[in-house]
Amino acid sequence: MLSKNRLRLAIQKSGRLSRDSQNLLKKCGIKINLQKSSLMAFAENMPIDIMLVRDDDIPGLIMDGVVELGIVGINVLEEEKLARKFLGTAAQSYKILQNLDFGLCRLSLAVPMDTEYLNVFCLKNARIATSYPHLLKKYFDKKVFFFKPFVLNGSVEVASNAGLADAICDLVSTGATLEANGLKEVEVIYRSSACLVSQNMNNIPLFKYQLIKKLLTRIQGVIKARESKYIMLHAPREKLEKVIGLLKGAERPTVLELVGDNSKVVLHMVSSETVFWETMEKLKKLGASSILVLPIEKMME
Ligand SMILES: Nc1ncnc2c1ncn2[C@@H]1O[C@H](COP(=O)(O)OP(=O)(O)OP(=O)(O)O)[C@@H](O)[C@H]1O
Numbered sequence: 001m002l003s004k005n006r007l008r009l010a011i012q013k014s015g016r017l018s019r020d021s022q023n024l025l026k027k028c029g030i031k032i033n034l035q036k037s038s039l040m041a042f043a044e045n046m047p048i049d050i051m052l053v054r055d056d057d058i059p060g061l062i063m064d065g066v067v068e069l070g071i072v073g074i075n076v077l078e079e080e081k082l083a084r085k086f087l088g089t090a091a092q093s094y095k096i097l098q099n100l101d102f103g104l105c106r107l108s109l110a111v112p113m114d115t116e117y118l119n120v121f122c123l124k125n126a127r128i129a130t131s132y133p134h135l136l137k138k139y140f141d142k143k144v145f146f147f148k149p150f151v152l153n154g155s156v157e158v159a160s161n162a163g164l165a166d167a168i169c170d171l172v173s174t175g176a177t178l179e180a181n182g183l184k185e186v187e188v189i190y191r192s193s194a195c196l197v198s199q200n201m202n203n204i205p206l207f208k209y210q211l212i213k214k215l216l217t218r219i220q221g222v223i224k225a226r227e228s229k230y231i232m233l234h235a236p237r238e239k240l241e242k243v244i245g246l247l248k249g250a251e252r253p254t255v256l257e258l259v260g261d262n263s264k265v266v267l268h269m270v271s272s273e274t275v276f277w278e279t280m281e282k283l284k285k286l287g288a289s290s291i292l293v294l295p296i297e298k299m300m301e
């Protein structure tokens with residue numbers, strides 16, 4: 001039974017976002033005991049209950065005030081908002097607190113590989129299969145022409161193979177699924193990632209509000225740490241500025257003496273960008289040595 005005194009957070013039970021959502025919570029220090037068949041989990045060390053649901057249900061749970069927080073694709077959130085607007089029924093109030101660094105994908109139009117495609121007007125009056133009819137309609141409304149939507153909740157790519165549609169509009173990340181189904185991507189209509197979404201914060205009791213703020217700071221710390229690297233190296237004293245210049249995104253370094261070698265110093269710094277092998281090779285050419293690039297576990301500024 002969900003308690004009113006605990007924060008309620010909905011995540012996808014099984015699918016593209018489940019593992020990353022659970023890992024993120026774990027990284028934030030939330031200890032959850034997930035049972036495979038259960039639809040609910042209770043955090044052991046924080047007053048948080050986790051609901052495991054289908055991703056399509058998460059926006060509604062937020063908008064209807066059933067749960068305070070959710071982790072869901074912005075694509076699903078936007079589709080639900082447009083659907084509710086179209087129906088003119090329930091409130092659509094929610095707030096995206098943080099874009100997350102997983103679930104990166106795009107909603108794209110695709111046509112059979114052998115179709116001669118010049119531009120989007122080739123799709124005038126086309127029958128298009130999609131799970132996102134409202135996002136698709138919004139896109140075509142801007143182009144001011146008519147198309148025939150055809151809603152499928154899964155296996156959208158097979159619709160064109162089966163002769164049910166002239167084109168499809170579905171999520172793409174690597175493009176492998178399109179290719180496997182003999183389709184080519186022709187237009188990107190929406191770009192998405194997972195996000196942390198909440199109810200309108202005005203309706204949330206103070207203690208839950210404070211807990212959300214705490215969780216958000218931790219999530220931001222996890223993302224920042226994942227994006228950052230700790231760099232240590234030995235650099236020739238006279239090449240110091242050149243070495244620092246190669247490390248884009250790095251904060252000003254700490255410079256330490258290298259015992260027993262006065263020609264070199266030790267540099268320690270945090271960089272918000274990936275350090276590529278090419279950069280390491282350039283550093284080496286400048287005379288740097290013992291170059292270490294380390295992952296960062298947690299960060300708070
Ligand atoms: N190929 C992909 N790469 C990255 N992110 C993706 C990809 N496909 C989908 N996503 C993101 O993950 C979300 C969930 O995708 P998934 O395919 O698991 O949904 P689903 O099949 O509708 O799951 P459910 O059974 O929960 O309804 C999508 O709404 C999107 O935000």
Ligand SMILES: O=P(O)(O)OC[C@H]1O[C@H](OP(=O)(O)OP(=O)(O)O)[C@H](O)[C@@H]1O
Binds near residue numbers: 171
């Ligand atoms: O461009 P790609 O990297 O091939 O990814 C695209 C596929 O990923 C998603 O489905 P998913 O694999 O999550 O399965 P589902 O169709 O069961 O939701 C999406 O619906 C596409 O089918």
Ligand SMILES: [Mg+2]
Binds near residue numbers: 054055056
């Ligand atoms: Mg779904």
